[in-house]
Amino acid sequence: MSEGLLSVRDLRVGFATEGGAVRAVDGVSFDLAPGEVLAIVGESGSGKSVTAQTILGLTRSPNARIEGSVRLGETELLGADEATMRGVRGNRVAMIFQDPMTSFNPVHRIGAQIVEAIRAHRGEVSKQEARQRAIELLDSVGIPDPRRRVDSYPHELSGGMRQRAMIAMALALEPEVLIADEPTTALDVTVQAQILRLLGRLNRERGLATILITHDFGVVAEVADRVLVMHEGEIVERGSLDDVFYSPADPYTRALLGAVVRLDQAPPLRAAREAESLLEVRELVKHYPARGGLLRRGADPVRAVDGVGFELRRGETLGLVGESGSGKSTLCRAVLGLIEPTAGSVRFEGCEIAGLSRRRMRPLRREMQMVFQDPYASLNPRRRAGQIVAEPLRLQGEAGGGELRGRALELLGRVGLGAEHYDRFPHELSGGQRQRVGIARALALRPKLIVADEPVSALDVSIRAQILDLLAELQGDFGLTYLFVAHDIGVVRHVSDRIAVMHEGRIVEIGPADEVCERPRDAYTEELLAAVPVPDPRLARERRQNVGLE
Amino acid sequence: MGRFVVRRLAGMIAVLFAVSVLTFLIFNVIPSSDPAERMAGKNATPQLVASITEEWGFDESLPQQYLTMMKKIFSGEVISYEGREDVDERILEGIGPTFSLCIGAAVLWMFFGVLFGYLSATRAGGLLDRVLTIVAVAGISMPVFLIGEILLVYLTYKTGLLPSGGYVEFAESPLEWAEHLILPWVTLAIVYVGIYSRVLRSNMLDAMNEDYVRTARAKGLSERRVMSRHVMRNSLVPIVTLFGLDFGALLGGAIVVEAIFSLNGIGEYAYISLINTDLPPIMAITLFGAFFVVLFNTLVDVAYAYLDPRVKLGESAR
Numbered sequence: 001m002s003e004g005l006l007s008v009r010d011l012r013v014g015f016a017t018e019g020g021a022v023r024a025v026d027g028v029s030f031d032l033a034p035g036e037v038l039a040i041v042g043e044s045g046s047g048k049s050v051t052a053q054t055i056l057g058l059t060r061s062p063n064a065r066i067e068g069s070v071r072l073g074e075t076e077l078l079g080a081d082e083a084t085m086r087g088v089r090g091n092r093v094a095m096i097f098q099d100p101m102t103s104f105n106p107v108h109r110i111g112a113q114i115v116e117a118i119r120a121h122r123g124e125v126s127k128q129e130a131r132q133r134a135i136e137l138l139d140s141v142g143i144p145d146p147r148r149r150v151d152s153y154p155h156e157l158s159g160g161m162r163q164r165a166m167i168a169m170a171l172a173l174e175p176e177v178l179i180a181d182e183p184t185t186a187l188d189v190t191v192q193a194q195i196l197r198l199l200g201r202l203n204r205e206r207g208l209a210t211i212l213i214t215h216d217f218g219v220v221a222e223v224a225d226r227v228l229v230m231h232e233g234e235i236v237e238r239g240s241l242d243d244v245f246y247s248p249a250d251p252y253t254r255a256l257l258g259a260v261v262r263l264d265q266a267p268p269l270r271a272a273r274e275a276e277s278l279l280e281v282r283e284l285v286k287h288y289p290a291r292g293g294l295l296r297r298g299a300d301p302v303r304a305v306d307g308v309g310f311e312l313r314r315g316e317t318l319g320l321v322g323e324s325g326s327g328k329s330t331l332c333r334a335v336l337g338l339i340e341p342t343a344g345s346v347r348f349e350g351c352e353i354a355g356l357s358r359r360r361m362r363p364l365r366r367e368m369q370m371v372f373q374d375p376y377a378s379l380n381p382r383r384r385a386g387q388i389v390a391e392p393l394r395l396q397g398e399a400g401g402g403e404l405r406g407r408a409l410e411l412l413g414r415v416g417l418g419a420e421h422y423d424r425f426p427h428e429l430s431g432g433q434r435q436r437v438g439i440a441r442a443l444a445l446r447p448k449l450i451v452a453d454e455p456v457s458a459l460d461v462s463i464r465a466q467i468l469d470l471l472a473e474l475q476g477d478f479g480l481t482y483l484f485v486a487h488d489i490g491v492v493r494h495v496s497d498r499i500a501v502m503h504e505g506r507i508v509e510i511g512p513a514d515e516v517c518e519r520p521r522d523a524y525t526e527e528l529l530a531a532v533p534v535p536d537p538r539l540a541r542e543r544r545q546n547v548g549l550e
Numbered sequence: 551m552g553r554f555v556v557r558r559l560a561g562m563i564a565v566l567f568a569v570s571v572l573t574f575l576i577f578n579v580i581p582s583s584d585p586a587e588r589m590a591g592k593n594a595t596p597q598l599v600a601s602i603t604e605e606w607g608f609d610e611s612l613p614q615q616y617l618t619m620m621k622k623i624f625s626g627e628v629i630s631y632e633g634r635e636d637v638d639e640r641i642l643e644g645i646g647p648t649f650s651l652c653i654g655a656a657v658l659w660m661f662f663g664v665l666f667g668y669l670s671a672t673r674a675g676g677l678l679d680r681v682l683t684i685v686a687v688a689g690i691s692m693p694v695f696l697i698g699e700i701l702l703v704y705l706t707y708k709t710g711l712l713p714s715g716g717y718v719e720f721a722e723s724p725l726e727w728a729e730h731l732i733l734p735w736v737t738l739a740i741v742y743v744g745i746y747s748r749v750l751r752s753n754m755l756d757a758m759n760e761d762y763v764r765t766a767r768a769k770g771l772s773e774r775r776v777m778s779r780h781v782m783r784n785s786l787v788p789i790v791t792l793f794g795l796d797f798g799a800l801l802g803g804a805i806v807v808e809a810i811f812s813l814n815g816i817g818e819y820a821y822i823s824l825i826n827t828d829l830p831p832i833m834a835i836t837l838f839g840a841f842f843v844v845l846f847n848t849l850v851d852v853a854y855a856y857l858d859p860r861v862k863l864g865e866s867a868r
Contacts (some may be wrong), residue, residue, distance in 0.1 A: 089770035102761040
């Protein structure tokens with residue numbers, strides 16, 4: 001551990017808060033060798049991002065207490081003055097972040113932001129030269145038409161292009177170390193695969209030492225050489241990729257790996273359902289008028305949902321998979337009668353709900369409920385868990401007074417929460433507990449159909465499995481029918497009887513879950529499946545060789 | 551862009567129409583004595599009142615009276631009830647002092663508002679921030695007439711440093727023009743400096759937590775450059791909106807400040823006309839003011855599209 005390019009020794013970061021000191025990073029040591037990819041894996045709050053930011057001196061809170069040592073070559077970075085740190089940032093150690101949309105300044109052109117990075121360290125480079133360099137960089141990360149793109153604003157690029165541009169900016173000064181903090185988490189899975197390939201290529205071609213921060217074992221298996229697992233501020237496991245995956249020593253690592261929902265492992269067979277149909281969607285179309293501009297008059301409408309039909313049988317789970325912009329959410333809203341479809345029909349228990357008035361829709365609302373992606377944003381922060389769960393009962397006049405409390409407690413019990421959670425506010429609950437409250441609220445009126453829109457994608461891996469189990473258990477107990485929407489086909493396969501794949505407003509493939517995942521008929525489905533990272537290093541290598549990438 | 555401006559112009563006509571009708575109606579329902587009686591003076595004979603009523607058309611239907619008045623306002627023939635002066639000419643005379651006051655005050659308040667906001671935000675929680683916060687809140691809380699009177703007492707009556715009021719044309723003597731306007735400028739600017747510095751401070755503090763600011767630091771930019779190019783630039787967008795609205799509204803007359811310092815501008819004319827319930831100037835000034843409010847609203851939207859490339863003109867932004 002002496003040949004390190006970057007060596008971190010006994011790093012401790014504490015934050016003074018109202019509730020006392022919080023140790024975010026607690027004695028972390030590691031070395032980064034030239035040319036290697038070191039993955040730091042952990043769940044939210046494990047301290048992995050704080051570690052990364054502290055290396056570059058970006059942990060700026062006045063309440064932070066930082067101890068230990070971070071050496072880059074001969075330079076000690078902890079406690080170094082601003083001028084030294086500025087010379088390191090972007091120049092010797094560059095960083096890319098999770099969300100390329102918010103990480104670029106929206107009001108400056110991409111090129112200008114790259115030029116700025118170059119000229120911050122090489123004052124002698126003229127603006128023209130820097131711009132030329134920016135074009136070359138954009139070209140080298142695979143951005144088509146870089147001469148034009150250099151003058152684009154961030155919002156004019158797609159998510160994947162933005163992250164490529166971010167990487168180009170990070171490479172501008174040929175740094176020795178790249179720190180990538182969840183670089184693909186905000187991206188669609190097919191785009192994620194491209195970005196991971198790009199990072200792998202840069203590592204091989206330029207020998208760029210990389211610290212990859214992620215929560216996703218699939219991503220780790222695809223690109224890392226060595227792995228650190230962090231938990232509550234400490235490194236609980238360290239080793240080569242294969243060691244950590246195939247013979248983990250620490251119980252937490254084992255639990256984490258066990259909780260990963262894998263696409264390539266068939267879930268236990270579910271009983272076939274021959275029940276009658278609950279929901280029938282036919283030829284559903286939802287177009288949004290194109291936004292008017294001077295030159296775009298009479299432009300085609302946005303075809304969010306463009307002729308979709310499917311049937312949902314009582315008691316089954318239909319998984320709806322698709323990338324962002326595929327029309328999943330619009331479809332859900334139309335199914336729930338929250339938006340008026342442009343054309344087509346939605347029949348719930350034989351009753352047409354498309355175009356139903358708000359008043360006539362009301363009694364049907366109790367039959368269909370929704371569970372949302374972000375449990376924090378979808379719970380009123382000023383109401384207690386019990387009140388949130390009881391609200392639908394109160395609004396529909398189901399119960400009142402003392403009975404209301406009893407019913408709410410019962411519901412909380414059903415989702416694994418106790419009486420002690422009744423009086424808590426959403427911010428006093430953990431992410432998993434919040435999602436449980438959201439599910440209890442959806443259950444309150446004993447609905448027949450639950451539309452779950454990305455119910456686990458905001459949750460940590462270990463919590464994810466618990467919530468999926470809870471949903472499965474409740475389905476059996478209450479005879480629920482699920483429309484389960486997610487971008488992660490692995491999760492969808494785990495819970496669904498059948499899977500529908502959406503792409504550009506249409507369902508390109510629908511069928512039994514195993515069939516869609518094992519023998520996809522549609523080219524897009526195949527692409528989607530191939531892009532999902534496998535949390536299994538050997539398989540990942542095999543796959544890479546099969547496609548001839550190495 | 552072209553289409554956007556055309557649509558905004560059409561909207562402007564609608565707004566001006568609505569504002570003028572409302573003003574006209576309000577004047578006609580408030581319990582003020584008949585304008586003809588007031589014009590005829592004390593102890594006037596009924597015959598005189600009747601002849602004035604007929605001459606001025608007060609016996610006609612309200613829509614007819616409205617149309618006549620609007621026609622006169624736009625052809626420059628409108629005469630006030632009180633003093634029978636040419637209203638449009640009087641407003642044109644008032645443009646000099648009012649615009650001088652507003653433009654000068656706006657320069658002051660933008661400069662100091664942005665400066666104080668920047669200093670507060672970059673030193674948030676520090677001593678300077680606290681001092682500036684107290685100053686800003688005091689400026690916002692104090693009524694304009696109080697600020698004006700305090701300045702007058704100390705800078706004019708006790709020390710004789712500055713003139714107590716009145717207006718001198720710029721063309722006549724630039725020095726005296728400025729001398730007469732210093733107190734009005736400061737008085738008007740103080741409130742806005744307070745508001746603008748507070749708004750900029752909170753915008754900047756929000757912007758400092760943005761991911762792109764972290765990116766800027768990670769690139770190795772100097773703190774000053776991070777602040778000026780990434781934090782300030784993005785925080786100024788809402789300030790521009792605020793400025794457009796405030797400035798547009800003031801061009802229609804800064805009533806209180808003009809009255810304190812007898813600048814004889816549009817605001818003071820509005821004040822006198824309101825006291826006399828003198829409809830023709832009230833109508834004309836209201837239209838004049840509304841015109842600038844709408845105009846600056848449009849300019850703000852154009853500026854927005856320039857400052858924030860995500861905003862497209864004609865689309866419902868945000």
